[in-house]
Amino acid sequence: GQQLNQSPQSMFIQEGEDVSMNCTSSSIFNTWLWYKQDPGEGPVLLIALYKAGELTSNGRLTAQFGITRKDSFLNISASIPSDVGIYFCAGPKTGANNLFFGTGTRLTVIP
Amino acid sequence: KAGVTQTPRYLIKTRGQQVTLSCSPISGHRSVSWYQQTPGQGLQFLFEYFSETQRNKGNFPGRFSGRQFSNSRSEMNVSTLELGDSALYLCASSLYGRADTGELFFGEGSRLTVL
Numbered sequence: 001g002q003q004l005n006q007s008p009q010s011m012f013i014q015e016g017e018d019v020s021m022n023c024t025s026s027s028i029f030n031t032w033l034w035y036k037q038d039p040g041e042g043p044v045l046l047i048a049l050y051k052a053g054e055l056t057s058n059g060r061l062t063a064q065f066g067i068t069r070k071d072s073f074l075n076i077s078a079s080i081p082s083d084v085g086i087y088f089c090a091g092p093k094t095g096a097n098n099l100f101f102g103t104g105t106r107l108t109v110i111p
Numbered sequence: 112k113a114g115v116t117q118t119p120r121y122l123i124k125t126r127g128q129q130v131t132l133s134c135s136p137i138s139g140h141r142s143v144s145w146y147q148q149t150p151g152q153g154l155q156f157l158f159e160y161f162s163e164t165q166r167n168k169g170n171f172p173g174r175f176s177g178r179q180f181s182n183s184r185s186e187m188n189v190s191t192l193e194l195g196d197s198a199l200y201l202c203a204s205s206l207y208g209r210a211d212t213g214e215l216f217f218g219e220g221s222r223l224t225v226l
Contacts, residue, residue: 040219041219041220042220045215090154093156096210097209097211100156
């Protein structure tokens with residue numbers, strides 16, 4: 001089946017630093033989604049990418065859809081304490097209406 | 112606009128028991144999906160319902176079942192609980208169930224502990 005591997009698994013950074021994380025797949029995806037899950041909450045969509053090579057921003061977040069369609073990257077600039085949480089990449093299963101989720105990157109921001 | 116509501120938020124069961132979890136989607140949404148989240152397996156798709164019909168099912172044993180009512184509310188049931196069923200069960204609501212548009216809105220989840 002399709003597997004989405006995220007790296008790093010966890011990050012500890014100082015407030016104000018920039019963050020980069022990525023997601024790779026063994027299969028091609030036509031859509032890449034990035035979600036954030038706060039403790040005790042469900043995932044919330046951050047950014048959606050629909051085209052290979054696409055670069056999309058949402059405030060301090062920027063995500064890119066890899067050219068090979070097998071990877072995606074998420075950057076967070078000038079991190080703040082509320083960026084703490086788990087970040088998941090996700091892609092839809094071909095021909096179906098459910099998502100494959102990545103393994104997640106747990107972000108800790110030290111004030 | 113009210114969000115996705117899942118009940119109960121927390122519950123503890125023992126092996127062999129069964130459990131029913133409930134999800135009320137966003138008003139007007141007709142699709143409800145269920146996901147299981149565990150530390151070891153991450154987020155995995157269970158099934159999706161649209162207009163009371165199961166459209167899609169993940170790789171879970173038959174002990175996991177669900178249904179959707181005419182008001183779009185959904186329930187999932189797990190019978191003969193096993194320790195490995197301990198997880199956060201997340202419900203996602205969407206208008207048409209188009210996962211590729213990112214239109215899934217998740218509830219806060221029901222955390223099940225099996226002892």
